[in-house]
Amino acid sequence: MSKMRLRFAPSPTGALHIGGIRTALYDYLLAKKHGGTFILRIEDTDQKRYVEGAEEYIIDALKWCGLEPDEGPGIGGDYGPYRQSERREIYQKYIKVLLDGGHAYYAFDTAEDLDAMREKVKAEGKHTFQYDASTRMQMKNSLSLPENEVKVLLENGAPYTIRFKMPESQTVTINDLIREEVTFSTDDLDDKVLMKSDGLPTYHMANVVDDHLMEITHVVRGVEWLPSTGLHVLMYRAFGWEDTMPRFAHLPLIMKPSPSSYINKKTKEEFAEKFSGEFLRSHDSDFKMDEVKKIAQMVFNNPKDIQSQLKIGKKDDEKKQAVKGFLKDAMYGKLSKRDGDRLGFPVFPLSWEGKSEDDSFVGFKEMGFDPDAVNNFLVFLGWNPGTEQEIFSMDEMIDAFSLERVGKSGAAFDYVKARWYNQQYLMKKDNSTIANELDVLLSEKGMGAHDDFLQGVAGMMKERVHFMPEILEDGYYFFEPVKSYDDKTIQKRWNPERKDKMDALANLIKGIPSFDAGTIETAIKQFMEDNELGFGDVFPILRLAVSGTTQGPSVFDIMALLGQDEVGQRMDTAYQYFDEVKEKV
RNA sequence: GCUCCUGUCGUCUAAUGGCUAGGAUAACUGACUUUCUAUCAGUUGAUGCGGGUUCAAUUCCCGUCAGGAGUUCCA
Incomplete structure (x- = not known):
């Protein structure tokens, strides 16, 4: 088998979430284990969602975690450019291949047309509108329109997208490295947009073309991509690339902490208050704090039974339904950036200063986490070595990691465990190493101390705290007079x-x-x-x-x-x- | 709604067609400490439910329920 090549392909739409870091970690581990190549590719095909500084953030975050790519933007490599916005012509060239092969077609429906269509179908009581074999002939595209009309539209510069022509009544089977055989029927898949009217490709197009061109051997990504993998396989087939198609591995999601881990008799009031406040801030209608809080209190009243309390009952009025729906979204499902603020833990590797306070977050680094501890914590979110070893250095991880031992079910983010890992790493560190780091933290505060003294403090305090900065907080009296007595x-x-x-x-x-x-x-x-x-x-x-x-x-x-x-x-x-x-x- | 994925202690998970379903974390107790921690010892705690196959099912099969994801000119 040729050399293993894995890519981590984030979108620069803001700070890189900790789930992304886990994916990058798995990619990195696999690449290093097999002497392969770890590639960073920036998927910036959506100019609407592009955020200034996000690419730098991604690179800095990977660096902090010790996951430095072998190829990527600013790093180089033989398969560049590594930024999709710089690969426009490549996609233009390859979409022609699909067009010429009859695997794709021009679609002239505007976004408004599609919205209207969705509305209409919904009003008729059917489910969701799907652009597929059953509907495409009723739409405005190069399959339904007479040839000359299409020609005129194209010559006049009418905006168009290019859609994949999903074949009818085929089954596609993918052999996922984690989930084994997964089968789709093409009748359930729709004609996905491959090229947008701005001339840039969608994820599906860019992804398949780039993975092929960059000779990617293994695609490791979250399960949210599993449903569209059928399309991807069909695309490889349409391109004639199926024999060099990468292997897929779809990772379980990182989920929000279970409410039972933070809502109890003591905290239920506090969270009722917190969630109610958040609800009110996002709903500017005629809700009153009291009534929202009352619903939240009712839901939290029996901490073990929150989930069934959140079910919408027949008697629930609109307001109650809205609050319950909000609470369900806020407390269950995949980990999101909001959860950090809600529950008081970091969700991003590094701090991020967004345009608003709502878009600013404290990172693992700034909280005082050791990157090795973060990696160790993350690698266990979805993977285990099958032994009883809990603490792994990067080299040990590289040695022990394998996709076969990655689990299938989503793993709840457990901040308490993350803290435990950090403490383990802190206690393992030499006093002199800690002293050096304390010295840096102290000088930031305009203070200082001798190395021997700092080493003494480190030795005494390291097993009493979870984070390095806590040594200076809990042990402030080593550096200044007692501020307050008990x-x-x-x-x-x-x-x-x-x-x-x-x-x-x-x-x-x-x-x-x-x-x-x-x-x-x-x-x-x-x-x-x-x-x-x-x-x-x-x-x-x-x-x-x-x-x-x-x-x-x-x-x-x-x-x-x-x-x-x-x-x-x-x-x-x-x-x-x-x-x-x-x-x- | 439809499609796909997933169900083992509160949480992360191990294992097996058959010994008391193992570990970690958390909680609790005890020991050591003047205290907090750390450490050691111990306790509590799980195979979603129903059926089938089988001498035997957590494991295999079917159904059901629950959760999650996808269903965007987002990734």
């Missing part, structure tokens, strides 16, 4: 009657000759024994004095790292504050 604990633990003893303890700490964690611990424990103080009397106070919170790493480690002078100062400041708090009551 007053509740002060109330409970600060006993003014024991003031002398606590002063003595502070003095003891200030006077410890060798200020390392072990010595500090021994000294304090000795002091507690001598003064008949329990753990509960001393440790919470020390923690509070040093860090303001009762949570965190060993208090002795914190002290040793901060140093004797700093700890002494913090104790003085804290004691003073503790007294004030106590007096207030």
Whole structure:
């Protein structure tokens, strides 16, 4: 078999969704595993949806994930150009092949004509209008119109599209690498537009031509393409390319998190509020917050039974139906860019600044995710190695990956698991590596610290957080004075009657000759024994004095790292504050 | 509506015509910790439903239900 060639072919219509990254990852893994080529192709045939900066975003995102293409725009390769908008002439040339072979025809129906036709058919109570063998002769095209009329239309520059002439009563069987045999009847397929009136091809045309010309051996894409694969196969056949047609592999979709994973007794109010607000923003009719919220509350009332609550009942009025329909769309189905905002997790690899706030998103990178962790998380969304190994380096993934082990059913995006992966990668990192990254984050805030100190912080904090930036948030007290103390604990633990003893303890700490964690611990424990103080009397106070919170790493480690002078100062400041708090009551 | 795809713990999934359906995550409990984490140990929890084939079905077949995707001069 010739060298494996796989392409990742996104559309530059905005930020690249995490599902796209997974597809790219699978393409990359497969290519690398078999010594093949990973190609990036930009499918920018829809100028209406083209978004400035999206192509750069795609390239940057792939780069961040470590999925760098071997061929692509700006990279080069022998099969360029890799931007479909730059391949116009190629498609023009190949559409002629189909036209000449009688596999395609000119259609002069305007978009308005088609809309009207759809309306009409719908009004007649039939389902959807389909442009196919049963209807094409009633439409305005080169099959239904007399030859001379077609000629005149073309000469006069009448706008036209070119449609595929779907054959009648054939079955098309595709052999999907993931789904095995899938069969379609051409009677269910329609005459798809191949060339638009602007002279640019639709996805189907560009895709088949480019995959053939670029000698793509394997097409890995989402299942949303499965229904049109029948058409694609017929096109390869019409072109006479069937013997070099790529193998297809249709990936399961990444789905929204299951509502049961985030709606519970505690959160149902919050989500009722949130979803209602969103509903109102997208429906500028006469809905009132109260009534919308009431419906949402009713639906969320039994978190285990949301799905059946969302079914439209016969008694439901129009408003109720609208709200239920909205909720269903918002809570079920494939993962969408909106879900990130709704549920508080990233859906894009990198942050994206769109024209509006609605079109701006925080990325995995900016949330503090490690790209290796993201890849590891993503590879498991739809694939598994069949072993019990959970953590995979890129090389291990390349080695272990195979399409045979890709599942068929959609996988729900699980943010909790994504966090777990990130923590695993964080804990695995060297303290010195983390220190370097912390240093960067600190300097962004105009702060800094010595490497040894940062390594110490890294060692103490890395297993207590899920993301690198959290080290600086949760452990801010390593870098600046305590900002706030946990007053509740002060109330409970600060006993003014024991003031002398606590002063003595502070003095003891200030006077410890060798200020390392072990010595500090021994000294304090000795002091507690001598003064008949329990753990509960001393440790919470020390923690509070040093860090303001009762949570965190060993208090002795914190002290040793901060140093004797700093700890002494913090104790003085804290004691003073503790007294004030106590007096207030 | 029509076409296609898919149904295993809450979630991601493994496995098999036959031992107690395995792992991970989450939840809960315990141990270790002054605390939070991490770690270790443990607990709870699944084959959508109905029928058929079979000595035996989660696995094969049929039906049904549910979910998803497609049905654009979008990709």
